Amino acid sequence: MALVSLTNVSKTYPAPDKHGRPVVAVDDVTLEVEHGDVYGIIGYSGAGKSTLVRLVNALEPASSGSITFDGRELSGLPERELRAIRLGIGMIFQQFNLFNSKTVWGNIAYPLKVAGWSKADIAARVAELLDFVGLGEKARNYPDQLSGGQKQRVGIARALATSPRLLLADEATSALDPETTQEVLELLKRVNREFGVTIIVITHEMDVIQSIATKVAVMDGGRVIEDGDVFEVFSTPQNPSSQRFVSTVVKGIPSPAELAVLRERHEGRIVTISFRDGDASQAAVFLELANAGLDFELVYGGINDIQGRAFGHLTLAIRGADASIDAALTSIAARVEVTEAA
Ligand SMILES: Nc1ncnc2c1ncn2[C@@H]1O[C@H](COP(=O)(O)OP(=O)(O)OP(=O)(O)O)[C@@H](O)[C@H]1O
Known part of the structure; x- marks a missing residue:
């Protein structure tokens, strides 16, 4: 009871x-x-x-x-x-x-x-x-x-x-x-x-x-x-x-105002990738972007620790052909949560 x-x-x-x-x-x-x-x-x-x-x-x-x-x-x-x-x-x-x-x-x-x-x-x-x-x-x-x-x-x-x-x-x-x-x-x-x-x-x-x-x-x-x-x-x-x-x-999710600043400062598509511990390796995600011939940089992020379990949000500015970015993101989204800023 x-x-x-x-x-x-x-x-x-x-x-x-x-x-x-x-x-x-x-x-x-x-x-x-x-x-x-x-x-x-x-x-x-x-x-x-x-x-x-x-x-x-x-x-x-x-x-x-x-x-x-x-x-x-x-x-x-x-x-x-x-x-x-x-x-x-x-x-x-x-x-x-x-x-x-x-x-x-x-x-x-x-x-x-x-x-x-x-x-x-x-x-x-x-x-x-x-x-x-x-x-x-x-x-x-x-x-x-x-x-x-x-x-x-x-x-x-x-x-x-x-x-x-x-x-x-x-x-x-x-x-x-x-x-x-x-x-x-x-x-x-x-x-x-x-x-x-x-x-x-x-x-x-x-x-x-x-x-x-x-x-x-x-x-x-x-x-x-x-x-x-x-x-x-x-x-x-x-x-x-x-x-x-x-x-x-939580740490790592850009507010709408922060997204506006990121968009102004960085070229490319602004995409947030959310990791939960054990979900997928960050290296695998980055490798996938690199293998697709895309240029990217980490522009915002944060890791949260809850009683020994981590989750985090990393925001990237990704540059390259739209079709290549779409294909890479679709593949990544099968493993981790991907949110693209509108
Ligand atoms: N005695 C009361 N008479 C009228 N309205 C009240 C009374 N106590 C609380 N409220 C109203 O009820 C709502 C919830 O208030 P409450 O204090 O429970 O919220 P809270 O989440 O604890 O916020 P805070 O962290 O600011 O104290 C508010 O709109 C508040 O104005």
């Missing part, structure tokens, strides 16, 4: 949008998060990601559809029972949401005090968590004496205090620099591996999904437009909207 299961879930806010209509923030979403998953939810700003998190956390009720947590239907549950379910769900935020008037120790101890733990149990648990996130030295410091990465580590320790089964990370690394982001992501991987905590990661950053997610859902306009294995979704998106979104976050 999935840990979190959403079936035809929608959330409509009566507050009208700029056309005077209610806002459909989440639109008929069905997805399942299995125990042990690191499930990424990615999409443009306004796609409905944060709203989805608030529904899963039972902070707001869905307008329609069913949400279950560990097999229990959330809708219709009284507040007392929802509170008990929320204890099994930890949450971390972009702005960390620490109490500035409490020390690091006090921040981590807070949920345990609320849950009625004894002083001795709290002390032991906080010490254990400080050690896990590597902040033992900072126990007596206040949040404004910490770096962003340290603050998020406190946020993670606090979220884990009551041993939740699910951790919701809403843009948890978006305020951090790339190096600190990687450190926090490594810590989240350990949370998943060592404690078996299932994680839902909400982000607009490809790097985050790429380094920790095992599955991903792409959201656009409140809907999940594509979901599945991270490598599959990012290397070969099926839906035109997710293709458009993916092309903005």
Whole structure:
């Protein structure tokens, strides 16, 4: 049984949008998060990601559809029972949401005090968590004496205090620099591996999904437009909207503006060849162009690595007789994806 299961879930806010209509923030979403998953939810700003998190956390009720947590239907549950379910769900935020008037120790101890733990149990648990996130030295410091990465580590320790089964990370690394982001992501991987905590990661950053997610859902306009294995979704998106979104976050696909510049700077036909690991050797593709007597140069490209599997897009300017180029591209297209700029 999935840990979190959403079936035809929608959330409509009566507050009208700029056309005077209610806002459909989440639109008929069905997805399942299995125990042990690191499930990424990615999409443009306004796609409905944060709203989805608030529904899963039972902070707001869905307008329609069913949400279950560990097999229990959330809708219709009284507040007392929802509170008990929320204890099994930890949450971390972009702005960390620490109490500035409490020390690091006090921040981590807070949920345990609320849950009625004894002083001795709290002390032991906080010490254990400080050690896990590597902040033992900072126990007596206040949040404004910490770096962003340290603050998020406190946020993670606090979220884990009551041993939740699910951790919701809403843009948890978006305020951090790339190096600190990687450190926090490594810590989240350990949370998943060592404690078996299932994680839902909400982000607009490809790097985050790429380094920790095992599955991903792409959201656009409140809907999940594509979901599945991270490598599959990012290397070969099926839906035109997710293709458009993916092309903005993966490396190596020239935007329309970049294509216009390439066309201006290079003679010949501009063709993007997309490789997925194990698909076909790049050497074989280049050899085919050379054997057809074509002149070509690499003008744009990038390789993406998703958990040890690579895919990439190389854009070439190819020069030669049109018929020879057509024949070579038809032959290459039998093995790898070929896209010629219109
Ligand atoms: N409480 C609310 N009342 C009215 N409209 C809302 C409310 N919360 C969210 N919305 C609207 O719902 C849509 C989805 O918002 P949401 O914050 O879930 O998107 P998001 O993908 O998380 O974007 P971001 O990354 O910018 O936070 C937006 O159009 C937003 O304006």
